Amino acid sequence: MSLLFGLAGLLLVLPNPRFIAALPPFGQQAFGLSMSGGGVVYILLGAITVAVYAYRVLGLRHWLTFMLPAVFLSAGSELLGTSTGFPFGHYQYLSGLGYKIAGLVPFTIPLSWFYVGMSTYVLGRAALEAKGVKGWVKIVGSIALGALFLTAWDFVLDPAMSQAPYPFWSFQDVGEFFGMPYRNITGWLGTGILFMSVASLFWGKADLKLTRSQLWTPLLVYLVNFAFGAVITIAELDVRYWIPTLLSILVGVVPAIVCWSLAKPKTSSEAIVLPIETESSETENKRVAV
Numbered sequence: 545m546s547l548l549f550g551l552a553g554l555l556l557v558l559p560n561p562r563f564i565a566a567l568p569p570f571g572q573q574a575f576g577l578s579m580s581g582g583g584v585v586y587i588l589l590g591a592i593t594v595a596v597y598a599y600r601v602l603g604l605r606h607w608l609t610f611m612l613p614a615v616f617l618s619a620g621s622e623l624l625g626t627s628t629g630f631p632f633g634h635y636q637y638l639s640g641l642g643y644k645i646a647g648l649v650p651f652t653i654p655l656s657w658f659y660v661g662m663s664t665y666v667l668g669r670a671a672l673e674a675k676g677v678k679g680w681v682k683i684v685g686s687i688a689l690g691a692l693f694l695t696a697w698d699f700v701l702d703p704a705m706s707q708a709p710y711p712f713w714s715f716q717d718v719g720e721f722f723g724m725p726y727r728n729i730t731g732w733l734g735t736g737i738l739f740m741s742v743a744s745l746f747w748g749k750a751d752l753k754l755t756r757s758q759l760w761t762p763l764l765v766y767l768v769n770f771a772f773g774a775v776i777t778i779a780e781l782d783v784r785y786w787i788p789t790l791l792s793i794l795v796g797v798v799p800a801i802v803c804w805s806l807a808k809p810k811t812s813s814e815a816i817v818l819p820i821e822t823e824s825s826e827t828e829n830k831r832v833a834v
Contacts, residue, residue, distance in 0.1 A: 546586045546589050549578070554776060555779055583712065587641070587655055588652065591658060594663060595611065595659070598611070601758055609747065610662050610746075613739045614657055614662065614739040617735070617739040618653070619654040621734075622649040623648055632727065632731035633731070635717070636714060638712055638713055657739070660766065661736055664694045665686060665690030666690075666752070668687075668688075669686035669690070670754045670804075672685050673753070687744060693800050699789070699792035699795075700777045700792045703773075703781055704773040706724075707781060755809060756808065756809050763800060774792065
């Protein structure tokens with residue numbers, strides 16, 4: 545709902561100033577609040593969703609030992625990037641994403657690194673476990689897949705958020721890759737690898753033993769966030785931006801769905817077992833009744 549509300553505002557309402565001017569005072573006030581806080585609510589809902597999922601499905605230790613490195617290390621990477629240009633290139637955040645840490649990075653940005661990053665990492669790790677991959681090979685593979693899917697999301701996110709008519713950040717560097725500097729891609733990969741590696745050290749080599757039904761939440765979180773960036777990129781930018789959108793689908797969306805499909809199906813302990821009336825049970829019931 546938050547996704548659809550945000551897309552409607554960016555694609556339908558903002559381009560029609562007459563509609564905004566015709567709103568009653570209450571409507572204009574609500575529109576102002578949605579513009580100033582809509583992005584914040586969207587990210588907070590995503591972070592809460594994945595936090596609750598991680599706590600219930602993976603446990604408190606797995607949740608915190610992924611969330612804390614993801615939030616603090618990504619915040620450090622973003623603060624370094626907005627201050628020095630390393631590792632993403634020279635850029636700055638505009639308004640619309642909430643209070644800025646040190647006046648540079650909105651507090652919501654590290655939360656988005658956490659909840660999308662955890663979704664991609666869990667999908668990759670579950671798929672490798674389902675294929676019988678063990679030990680350090682599994683851990684390194686999980687980090688590689690998680691960071692790759694995370695970076696593929698940026699192929700549609702950055703154009704949508706920095707080059708659409710209503711941007712949330714802007715690059716000062718010349719963007720060789722559809723408006724983004726190439727080091728922005730390596731910066732995303734490096735940041736994802738960094739906090740996923742730290743989390744992996746805490747998680748260890750034990751299997752998560754997640755079934756396909758337990759992976760619906762991380763898969764849908766990833767797909768919804770891809771859709772948000774892809775719809776804005778396709779609707780607001782010219783046709784050449786179909787290229788990074790297709791790259792995001794090929795490198796991120798399709799492999800993520802494949803990872804979900806490779807996981808084991810629902811186990812008998814998860815299934816709802818309905819009583820089956822048999823001839824022997826009927827006979828036993830009659831005997832007891834007598």
